Amino acid sequence: MSTSILGYTYGQPQLAHSPITLQELELLKQALLFGDEDVRYLRMSHDVLQGRTEEILDVWYGFVASHPQLVYYFGKKQGGQPDGEYLAAVRKRFGQWILDTAAANYDQKWLDYQYEIGRRHHRTAKNVTDGVESADNISFRYIPALIYPITTTLKPFLAKGGHSADDVDKMHQAWVKSVLLQVILWSQPYVKDGDF
Ligand code: HEM
Numbered sequence: 001m002s003t004s005i006l007g008y009t010y011g012q013p014q015l016a017h018s019p020i021t022l023q024e025l026e027l028l029k030q031a032l033l034f035g036d037e038d039v040r041y042l043r044m045s046h047d048v049l050q051g052r053t054e055e056i057l058d059v060w061y062g063f064v065a066s067h068p069q070l071v072y073y074f075g076k077k078q079g080g081q082p083d084g085e086y087l088a089a090v091r092k093r094f095g096q097w098i099l100d101t102a103a104a105n106y107d108q109k110w111l112d113y114q115y116e117i118g119r120r121h122h123r124t125a126k127n128v129t130d131g132v133e134s135a136d137n138i139s140f141r142y143i144p145a146l147i148y149p150i151t152t153t154l155k156p157f158l159a160k161g162g163h164s165a166d167d168v169d170k171m172h173q174a175w176v177k178s179v180l181l182q183v184i185l186w187s188q189p190y191v192k193d194g195d196f
Contacts, residue, residue, distance in 0.1 A: 005092045005096055008092070009113070011113070015112045018112050019115065025185075028181065029106070029181065032181055034174075034181060037174075038104075038174035038178070041171045041174040042175065045102045045158055045171040045174070046099065048157070048160060049158070050102075052157055053095040056098060056153075060153065063149055072135060073142075076134060077133040078133065085132075089129075100113075104174075111185070114185040115185070115188065117186055118185060121137075121138045122137060122189035122190055123137035124189050140187065143183055147176070147179050147180055158171045158172055158175070
């Protein structure tokens, strides 16, 4: 965790509580076949990915930049040009997110920050953190879609730590499950009241 990143409020007491409990999170993890082994492999990936987050972000940002239907959500309301400062500010938090995902601490603070990240994609809080005037809401359909490119392009980086092919595979599987778990949690603001 780092507090020097603008708008990164993980662990801060003013954050709203997640609408789901730790108990419900546990049941969700079970439904995803996410277990202790996944936590172990995510933490193994921490050492591998630390120091490589900029390279990874180059790939992910390159992916977003090359798809107008995605970069649109970083565009200025006036004129639609991508907002470079917005992209750069979010990139810093995204880099921290890589390490937070690899740290795999599924406690109340983590759960509450998932709620916050969901709200930041949704019209309830998008643009607020960086004080920007950009698209109001990220269309939900693109959020689960990005699970695939994000986790697939991560795999070659997981292989750079000198671990066996089996370990690399298990780190990758754990990442797929963790990103899926997070995207499910981020979906909550998009789901009709009472249906999540
Ligand atoms: C698997 C899917 C996705 C992942 C893992 C992901 C990850 C993240 C992370 C870690 C942040 C920063 C959270 C923070 O403030 O600490 C973020 C913010 C953001 N993401 Fe995503 N994201 C996903 C899908 C998308 C999609 C499809 C778009 C559309 C282009 C998008 C656009 C944005 C924008 C515009 C922000 C800044 C929101 C704001 O605070 O104003 N994301 N995302």
